[in-house]
Amino acid sequence: xxxxxxxxxxxxxxxxxxxxxxxxxxxxxxxxxxxxxxxxxxxxxxxxxxxxxxxxxxxxxxxxxxxxxxxxxxxxxxxxxxxxxxxxxxxxxxxxxxxxxxxxxxxxxxxxxxxxxxxxxxxxxxxxxxxxxxxxxxxxxxxxxxxxxxxxxxxxxxxxxxxxxxxxxxxxxxxxxxxxxxxxxxxxxxxxxxxxxxxxxxxxxxxxxxxxxxxxxxxxxxxxxxxxxxxxxxxxxxxxxxxxxxxxxxxxxxxxxxxxxxxxxxxxxxxxxxxxxxxxxxxxxxxxxxxxxxxxxxxxxxxxxxxxxxxxxxxxxxxxxxxxxxxxxxxxxxxxxxxxxxxxxx
Amino acid sequence: xxxxxxxxxxxxxxxxxxxxxxxxxxxxxxxxxxxxxxxxxxxxxxxxxxxxxxxxxxxxxxxxxxxxxxxxxxxxxxxxxxxxxxxxxxxxxxxxxxxxxxxxxxxxxxxxxxxxxxxxxxxxxxxxxxxxxxxxxxxxxxxxxxxxxxxxxxxxxxxxxxxxxxxxxxxxxxxxxxxxxxxxxxxxxxxxxxxxxxxxxxxxxxxxxxxxxxxxxxxxxxxxxxxxxxxxxxxxxxxxxxxxxxxxxxxxxxxxxxxxxxxxxxxxxxxxxxxxxxxxxxxxxxxxxxxxxxxxxxxxxxxxxxxxxxx
Numbered sequence: 001x002x003x004x005x006x007x008x009x010x011x012x013x014x015x016x017x018x019x020x021x022x023x024x025x026x027x028x029x030x031x032x033x034x035x036x037x038x039x040x041x042x043x044x045x046x047x048x049x050x051x052x053x054x055x056x057x058x059x060x061x062x063x064x065x066x067x068x069x070x071x072x073x074x075x076x077x078x079x080x081x082x083x084x085x086x087x088x089x090x091x092x093x094x095x096x097x098x099x100x101x102x103x104x105x106x107x108x109x110x111x112x113x114x115x116x117x118x119x120x121x122x123x124x125x126x127x128x129x130x131x132x133x134x135x136x137x138x139x140x141x142x143x144x145x146x147x148x149x150x151x152x153x154x155x156x157x158x159x160x161x162x163x164x165x166x167x168x169x170x171x172x173x174x175x176x177x178x179x180x181x182x183x184x185x186x187x188x189x190x191x192x193x194x195x196x197x198x199x200x201x202x203x204x205x206x207x208x209x210x211x212x213x214x215x216x217x218x219x220x221x222x223x224x225x226x227x228x229x230x231x232x233x234x235x236x237x238x239x240x241x242x243x244x245x246x247x248x249x250x251x252x253x254x255x256x257x258x259x260x261x262x263x264x265x266x267x268x269x270x271x272x273x274x275x276x277x278x279x280x281x282x283x284x285x286x287x288x289x290x291x292x293x294x295x296x297x298x299x300x301x302x303x304x305x306x307x308x309x310x311x312x313x314x315x316x317x318x319x320x321x322x323x324x325x326x327x328x329x330x331x332x333x334x335x336x337x338x339x340x341x342x343x344x345x346x
Numbered sequence: 347x348x349x350x351x352x353x354x355x356x357x358x359x360x361x362x363x364x365x366x367x368x369x370x371x372x373x374x375x376x377x378x379x380x381x382x383x384x385x386x387x388x389x390x391x392x393x394x395x396x397x398x399x400x401x402x403x404x405x406x407x408x409x410x411x412x413x414x415x416x417x418x419x420x421x422x423x424x425x426x427x428x429x430x431x432x433x434x435x436x437x438x439x440x441x442x443x444x445x446x447x448x449x450x451x452x453x454x455x456x457x458x459x460x461x462x463x464x465x466x467x468x469x470x471x472x473x474x475x476x477x478x479x480x481x482x483x484x485x486x487x488x489x490x491x492x493x494x495x496x497x498x499x500x501x502x503x504x505x506x507x508x509x510x511x512x513x514x515x516x517x518x519x520x521x522x523x524x525x526x527x528x529x530x531x532x533x534x535x536x537x538x539x540x541x542x543x544x545x546x547x548x549x550x551x552x553x554x555x556x557x558x559x560x561x562x563x564x565x566x567x568x569x570x571x572x573x574x575x576x577x578x579x580x581x582x583x584x585x586x587x588x589x590x591x592x593x594x595x596x597x598x599x600x601x602x603x604x605x606x607x608x609x610x611x612x613x614x615x616x617x618x619x620x621x622x623x624x625x626x627x628x629x630x631x632x633x634x635x636x637x638x639x640x641x642x643x644x645x646x647x648x649x650x651x652x653x654x655x656x657x
Contacts, residue, residue, distance in 0.1 A: 096556075099555075102551065104554060116545045133554050134554060181549075
């Protein structure tokens with residue numbers, strides 16, 4: 001009933017039936033300089049109540065992928081492939097039908113809580129409004145529920161706070177309010193697009209806690225888009241590493257972070273500062289800059305920056321294929337050779 | 347959903363009236379802030395008081411002047427006195443009674459014009475700005491077309507159809523409104539074009555909100571400030587346009603009267619009986635001036651640019 005999953009790998013969540021299956025998703029943007037290939041054939045599965053991390057640097061296509069899933073891309077975007085929610089194809093559905101999914105089945109938390117709240121309404125009224133989009137309830141009942149939700153996400157004195165405006169909330173409080181709004185309709189999948197990026201470091205851990213609490217409250221899955229590997233390591237079950245619009249490595253978090261099978265993942269891990277490092281080790285940056293999506297390099301998109309680069313890399317585009325056990329997949333011709341390298345846990 | 351109820355958070359309820367936010371500043375709602383800023387705008391407040399007095403007087407009309415508008419007093423061609431505050435005309439009408447009655451009609455016409463033009467202009471602007479594309483192009487070219495038409499000439503032609511017909515004031519209001527909606531349409535379109543790209547709109551869409559919901563619940567409330575200011579200023583402009591039409595003889599027809607008609611009738615006697623020309627004119631100017639000052643005050647009070655202390 002759920003359709004064929006692209007990878008028969010073991011699920012990281014509690015249930016075996018995936019809620020969201022994305023297959024061979026391609027997104028092109030028409031620009032005056034020619035098409036920009038923002039996402040090129042990305043496939044992944046989100047199991048019920050699982051946490052999937054999508055990591056990659058800016059412009060790697062992680063946000064665009066999820067916006068495409070929600071059907072929120074502008075008209076200049078051409079989206080191909082398949083997105084199935086509980087077995088139903090939702091890609092390409094008319095806006096009117098997609099609206100039934102948005103908020104109620106798939107909810108989104110945006111990066112910047114500063115601008116994601118409407119400045120002219122009270123926070124409580126906005127959460128109530130989110131409830132009333134999908135439920136035919138009275139304003140007062142929706143407002144009561146809004147206060148409950150604010151309480152759930154740890155906003156003290158929720159009843160009073162609900163009557164305040166966004167500008168009276170601090171950044172962390174606003175993101176809590178956004179999380180409250182996103183779970184208002186019991187979604188099955190929560191998409192969090194860099195939920196902690198705009199926030200103070202000290203607030204980040206709290207927000208991740210709140211996110212997990214919210215997830216448990218409505219038993220949803222989470223797709224966590226981030227460029228922070230630490231966040232993914234701490235929260236996610238599975239991870240997908242994206243580079244230049246492609247998934248370059250997928251698998252369970254422990255597998256990918258302990259035994260990376262792609263030079264890019266390896267590079268990302270090596271560029272992280274380590275608290276347990278002895279002496280003063282220097283961080284190893286990944287040399288070069290991300291490729292242009294307008295004119296991507298031939299062959300493997302990572303080859304101009306790869307320290308293991310060989311002749312074949314600039315000629316043949318590597319397929320994402322199973323390497324190692326437990327459903328770990330990598331898009332590197334020489335993934336097996338990376339097996340010898342062990343990375344210490346972060 | 348009952349299982350969602352969280353454990354009670356152990357934060358004591360702050361006493362009402364002691365509402366401090368995390369910065370220790372008093373929490374203040376948007377509307378309260380606008381009212382406070384408006385009240386502190388001296389010129390606007392003074393204008394509002396004068397305007398309210400003028401409008402109350404106009405709508406009370408004959409009950410405060412002790413003359414009826416069609417009453418012919420034995421005093422003809424009297425200059426202003428304690429008996430006839432604004433004097434009398436050449437057949438003995440009390441001018442103050444006529445001015446109040448004319449002002450009432452003028453204000454009513456202007457309010458209708460403002461209501462019609464504002465709702466139509468805002469609708470056109472909202473649709474164009476939100477949907478963009480072909481609809482935007484069509485609507486905006488029509489708006490441009492209306493802006494290029496020499497409106498007074500067309501107003502005269504249109505109004506001439508109702509010339510001299512008693513009770514034509516509704517039609518006059520419609521005709522004026524037909525040429526008053528364009529600036530607001532452009533303003534609202536501009537607001538919508540920028541607002542629709544804001545993240546809270548995307549957030550609303552991600553929550554499953556429909557287009558109409560986004561327009562009515564998110565975009566329109568955020569554009570309310572310029573719309574209100576524009577509508578206020580439009581009232582003053584409409585009074586002046588109605589005056590111009592009536593002055594040229596195409597406006598309000600007898601037995602109705604308006605400030606424009608009174609000014610027109612008095613203009614023949616502006617040298618010999620100046621009160622018949624200047625006093626209705628003064629009343630008219632005072633009303634328009636006050637409305638404009640109130641509009642400016644509103645603009646200053648609503649303008650978010652210096653209202654935002656921290657964002």
